[in-house]
Amino acid sequence: MSDNQSAHFKGKDAIGHVAEAQAHGIISAAEVHGIETPGYLSAGCDAGRETAIFLPFLWLLMTFLHIPAADIVSSLAIFSLGWLFWKLGRSAWLGWFRLERLNRVLEEERWEIEHHRQQERDELGVLYATKGFEGKLLEDVLDVLMADNSRLLKVMVEEELGLSLASSEHPLKQGMGAAMGVFLSALVCLAAFFVWPAYGIFFGSFISISISSYLMARFAGNEVIPAIIWNLGLAILSFGCVYFLLDWMSVLARNV
Amino acid sequence: MSSLFSAQKNASETALQFIEEYYEEGGQSAISPFLRPESRYWGAQLTLKAAFIAAVMLFIAFGFSFFVQMKPLANFLLVLVYFLAGIPSLIEAVEDLLDGEINIDILMTLAAFSSIFIGSGMEGALLLVLFSLSGAMEDAVTSKAKGAISALHKLSPTKACVVQSDGSLIDRAIKEVPVGTLILVKAGQIVPLDGRVIEGTSSVNLVHLTGENMPVTKTLGDTVPAGGRNLEGALKLEVTHTSSDSTISRIIELVTQAQEARPKLQRWFDKVSQSYATTIIVLTILFALSFPIVFSMPLFGVEGSIYRSLAFLIAASPCALIIAIPIAYLSAISACARKGILLKGGITLDALSSCKAVAFDKTGTLTKGELKCIGIEKLNSSGSESVDEALAIAYAMEKNAHHPIATAVTSYAASRNVASVSVGEFKSIPGYGLEGVVQLQQSKKNVYIGRPNYIADKLPVVERSFLLQRIREIEDQGELLAVLLIDKSPYIFRFRDTPRFKIAETLRAVQKRGWRTIMLTGDHEASARLIANEVGITEYHSDLSPEDKLRFVSEIAQKTGLAMIGDGVNDAPALARSTVGICMGKVGSTAAIDAADAVLLQDNIELLDWLIDRAEMTSRVVKQNLFLAVSAILCASLPALAGYVPLWLAVVMHEGGTVLVGLNALRLLKK
Numbered sequence: 001m002s003d004n005q006s007a008h009f010k011g012k013d014a015i016g017h018v019a020e021a022q023a024h025g026i027i028s029a030a031e032v033h034g035i036e037t038p039g040y041l042s043a044g045c046d047a048g049r050e051t052a053i054f055l056p057f058l059w060l061l062m063t064f065l066h067i068p069a070a071d072i073v074s075s076l077a078i079f080s081l082g083w084l085f086w087k088l089g090r091s092a093w094l095g096w097f098r099l100e101r102l103n104r105v106l107e108e109e110r111w112e113i114e115h116h117r118q119q120e121r122d123e124l125g126v127l128y129a130t131k132g133f134e135g136k137l138l139e140d141v142l143d144v145l146m147a148d149n150s151r152l153l154k155v156m157v158e159e160e161l162g163l164s165l166a167s168s169e170h171p172l173k174q175g176m177g178a179a180m181g182v183f184l185s186a187l188v189c190l191a192a193f194f195v196w197p198a199y200g201i202f203f204g205s206f207i208s209i210s211i212s213s214y215l216m217a218r219f220a221g222n223e224v225i226p227a228i229i230w231n232l233g234l235a236i237l238s239f240g241c242v243y244f245l246l247d248w249m250s251v252l253a254r255n256v
Numbered sequence: 257m258s259s260l261f262s263a264q265k266n267a268s269e270t271a272l273q274f275i276e277e278y279y280e281e282g283g284q285s286a287i288s289p290f291l292r293p294e295s296r297y298w299g300a301q302l303t304l305k306a307a308f309i310a311a312v313m314l315f316i317a318f319g320f321s322f323f324v325q326m327k328p329l330a331n332f333l334l335v336l337v338y339f340l341a342g343i344p345s346l347i348e349a350v351e352d353l354l355d356g357e358i359n360i361d362i363l364m365t366l367a368a369f370s371s372i373f374i375g376s377g378m379e380g381a382l383l384l385v386l387f388s389l390s391g392a393m394e395d396a397v398t399s400k401a402k403g404a405i406s407a408l409h410k411l412s413p414t415k416a417c418v419v420q421s422d423g424s425l426i427d428r429a430i431k432e433v434p435v436g437t438l439i440l441v442k443a444g445q446i447v448p449l450d451g452r453v454i455e456g457t458s459s460v461n462l463v464h465l466t467g468e469n470m471p472v473t474k475t476l477g478d479t480v481p482a483g484g485r486n487l488e489g490a491l492k493l494e495v496t497h498t499s500s501d502s503t504i505s506r507i508i509e510l511v512t513q514a515q516e517a518r519p520k521l522q523r524w525f526d527k528v529s530q531s532y533a534t535t536i537i538v539l540t541i542l543f544a545l546s547f548p549i550v551f552s553m554p555l556f557g558v559e560g561s562i563y564r565s566l567a568f569l570i571a572a573s574p575c576a577l578i579i580a581i582p583i584a585y586l587s588a589i590s591a592c593a594r595k596g597i598l599l600k601g602g603i604t605l606d607a608l609s610s611c612k613a614v615a616f617d618k619t620g621t622l623t624k625g626e627l628k629c630i631g632i633e634k635l636n637s638s639g640s641e642s643v644d645e646a647l648a649i650a651y652a653m654e655k656n657a658h659h660p661i662a663t664a665v666t667s668y669a670a671s672r673n674v675a676s677v678s679v680g681e682f683k684s685i686p687g688y689g690l691e692g693v694v695q696l697q698q699s700k701k702n703v704y705i706g707r708p709n710y711i712a713d714k715l716p717v718v719e720r721s722f723l724l725q726r727i728r729e730i731e732d733q734g735e736l737l738a739v740l741l742i743d744k745s746p747y748i749f750r751f752r753d754t755p756r757f758k759i760a761e762t763l764r765a766v767q768k769r770g771w772r773t774i775m776l777t778g779d780h781e782a783s784a785r786l787i788a789n790e791v792g793i794t795e796y797h798s799d800l801s802p803e804d805k806l807r808f809v810s811e812i813a814q815k816t817g818l819a820m821i822g823d824g825v826n827d828a829p830a831l832a833r834s835t836v837g838i839c840m841g842k843v844g845s846t847a848a849i850d851a852a853d854a855v856l857l858q859d860n861i862e863l864l865d866w867l868i869d870r871a872e873m874t875s876r877v878v879k880q881n882l883f884l885a886v887s888a889i890l891c892a893s894l895p896a897l898a899g900y901v902p903l904w905l906a907v908v909m910h911e912g913g914t915v916l917v918g919l920n921a922l923r924l925l926k927k
Contacts, residue, residue, distance in 0.1 A: 102290045106275075107283065117432070140426070147415040147427040150275050154268070165271035168290045170298035 039169030040177025041219060043091040045212035047181035052208035053235060054083060055189045057242055059201045064246045069197050073190065076201075080186035087182045092175025099171060102163065109156050113149060120156065121146055127159050181212070202239065209235050303344070304392035310341040311385045314378075321378060334377050341384035342368065360529035360574060361387075363536055367573035370566050383573060416448040417441070419492065430499040441491045443686075447484045450502045451493030453477060458489040458686040459659070471659060473688065473707065487659070489686030532574070540569045543897060564897055571893035576913035580881035584917075587924035588874040596857045597867060598841070604853040606878065608836045608871035610817045614766060614864070615809060615830075617822035618777035618784060621840055621861065622791055623753040625823070627660045627736060629668035633748040635723060641696065644674055646747040650740050652676040653690045653705050661738050664751055679703070685710070689738075696742070704741040711739040711746060719744070734786025753787070758862040760791050765865040767792075772816070776805050778826060802826040809834045821861065822852075838864075870924075877924055881917040888913020 055076055062072045113120050124142055133141055145152050157163050185208040192204030210228050217227035274289035281287055286299025313333045320330035349365040364387050371380030415427045419438040430448050441447050459471035462484045471487055474480050480493060482502040547553050547561035554560045589599045599605065619625045632643050651669035654662035655676060679692040689706015704711055708727045712720045723746055730737050730750060740747040763773055775796035777784050784798035797808060809830040812818040820834035828851040831837030839852035840859045892909040895901035
């Protein structure tokens with residue numbers, strides 16, 4: 001193995017290099033929200049669930065601080081707006097973060113094609129040999145693929161790195177999905193609170209969590225009922241934790 | 257199954273197209289190839305959209321600021337403005353600072369963000385909005401400039417059809433094709449690499465390289481440049497230069513060098529702005545620290561030195577100065593656009609006003625670039641056919657061909673209402689001409705039409721020398737010709753390129769201004785002389801290569817300033833290197849259009865005198881605006897620093913300067 005080849009393959013043979021590159025590609029393609037359902041839907045459901053947790057927490061805090069109900073509604077609406085900006089920007093930013101990383105991987109592969117053509121040919125040879133190509137047919141395939149740099153880049157990105165082109169949502173679209181999730185979830189929670197000031201906000205929160213859990217499970221192809229119940233259970237656990245600990249604090253304060 | 261395969265193929269082609277677009281646009285993440293097709297428009301002109309939304313928010317905030325109860329909402333909107341327009345400026349400013357660079361962008365950002373601390377957030381937001389709008393315009397111009405190179409790259413194929421030792425054919429990337437390799441260029445294909453013909457004959461159209469829309473015959477031993485289009489037969493070439501050394505690559509290199517060498521004025525502005533920004537920032541810090549010692553004033557508070565220094569910084573921020581130039585140019589650009597002249601940036605007008613000479617390409621610029629048949633000449637009296645019969649035969653043959661001469665002959669026949677005759681045994685001889693058999697006066701006759709030498713070879717010695725002599729006489733007059741042979745009777749078809757509408761009057765008007773007019777052409781001397789005489793140009797240079805044109809243009813541009821008007825790819829380096837490059841929009845090649853500073857969209861070269869006039873007027877308005885802007889800055893910043901002018905008045909004077917330069921610039925909108 002020449003020095004040039006050794007530097008390119010980093011001490012590995014072609015198939016070892018391909019395996020490493022594929023792993024690198026898979027890591028690069030990993031969805032920042034933690035699941036592979038991409039884009040606005042994932043961001044919207046995620047933001048909706050977080051809003052449905054965040055608003056009842058604030059409601060509990062304000063109730064324990066004896067803030068009048070009329071002020072609570074407007075305060076929650078204002079907080080929701082601020083939260084919407086945060087989720088919109090944050091989700092779009094994460095999308096850009098991922099896109100920047102993918103673009104860098106693409107650029108690295110293009111550089112390899114420009115500067116290490118023989119090694120790229122070897123890698124391509126290994127990839128196509130595992131698909132059953134051999135002898136002159138394999139050489140002809142390699143010649144055809146190597147003749148067009150754009151096509152070669154596409155093949156290497158998809159087959160070596162395991163990335164999918166033309167498959168990601170634009171970060172802004174993802175951000176808008178998150179904003180929509182916050183908006184709808186806040187609307188449901190506040191409407192429920194308006195109808196039933198005592199505990200309506202929890203009711204609204206459960207509706208939002210149920211819908212977003214249902215959508216996520218449905219699109220991920222997972223079981224719907226366990227997804228909804230697990231998420232509701234987690235929400236109740238969180239609410240219970242905050243409610244009873246605040247209650248304990250107020251009892252302590254009264255006794256002191 | 258087939259529909260699934262078809263969908264996969266379409267997806268694959270789409271991805272491939274996205275990769276190519278991504279790199280052509282210089283790797284902008286807004287059009288990343290990883291994005292879904294329907295997602296790609298989300299990122300289009302994002303900077304401009306953000307600047308526009310920020311401007312709208314600022315306008316609403318300004319309205320709200322007049323009502324006490326709406327003040328908090330106005331402040332909320334200002335936060336949005338600072339977010340949309342301020343964050344990109346802040347990132348750039350911090351990056352510039354980390355690179356050890358202090359420029360006007362840093363000054364603007366510092367002034368805008370500092371204004372919040374002295375309660376003038378609205379003024380700061382205005383600065384940021386104007387700043388981001390001008391940045392978005394700059395982005396648009398830069399991406400246009402990048403397009404020049406990508407258009408040239410598109411001219412050249414990325415792969416070549418290589419003939420292997422066993423005679424089989426295989427596509428290879430042009431980068432992998434060494435000198436000496438045999439390649440095959442089929443009819444209709446673009447020549448991928450410079451080569452020498454070792455088999456075949458064909459006409460090759462070099463219009464995209466030379467601007468001359470007259471195909472050239474290439475036969476055994478001839479060299480063929482990359483970028484030419486093979487029109488008829490197949491050519492087998494031996495590669496003479498690698499892709500990095502090919503004709504088209506050399507032109508790309510020349511354009512790149514020329515573009516880099518061009519913006520002298522821009523560099524001057526950058527230099528001045530850097531010094532200005534550094535001076536103002538240093539002075540601000542100096543005043544803030546020294547005033548408490550020198551004038552015994554407090555450091556903080558409304559009467560403190562920091563407050564005054566910040567007022568000085570804001571008042572000295574070059575708001576009016578920054579819009580003084582762009583707004584004048586924008587107005588002039590709009591007026592030009594309404595006349596069908598596209599300017600790629602206002603600095604073009606400034607540069608044009610500094611020129612004292614204008615150079616023209618010939619074909620396609622001074623002339624229409626379309627051959628026109630101006631007559632048919634019967635060479636001897638032996639033939640029994642009339643001129644109209646000869647034209648009918650030529651028409652019948654040429655209507656089957658795709659060639660500028662064929663188009664000229666068919667148009668000529670149509671204009672004279674000559675009907676076509678029936679031609680049998682029609683055959684095309686690539687690179688030479690056409691042949692066939694016609695039925696005339698109850699007898700069949702062989703007919704040929706094509707290049708003079710092709711026809712001359714079919715004549716006896718005496719007639720041949722007579723024909724060749726006549727051909728020389730006609731060519732010496734700068735005309736082109738084709739010869740029709742009916743049995744042994746030759747007919748000469750004469751062609752000429754026609755000057756553009758009102759070109760002579762336009763040139764006279766430009767010459768009256770004291771401008772030097774020059775014609776630079778790759779065409780031969782006789783043709784150049786003919787057109788020069790017709791349009792009234794006394795100085796012309798013929799037989800020029802792209803390098804020769806570039807040399808002429810560089811010399812004149814350095815001495816007196818030169819506007820160059822052209823249309824072909826061979827003009828692209830000269831257009832980029834000239835003080836101002838002007839391209840014909842309809843006939844111009846993409847590369848030439850991209851390399852130029854101005855485009856005459858309707859090939860309306862008769863507007864050249866008006867354009868020069870507008871450029872001179874713009875230059876005057878820019879100077880007036882600069883004077884007004886500098887005066888406004890001096891009148892606002894110095895008294896503000898001395899404490900004679902309260903902050904609100906300083907801001908009013910500062911903004912008043914901005915309004916004044918705006919109104920002055922609007923005069924340029926007049927058609």
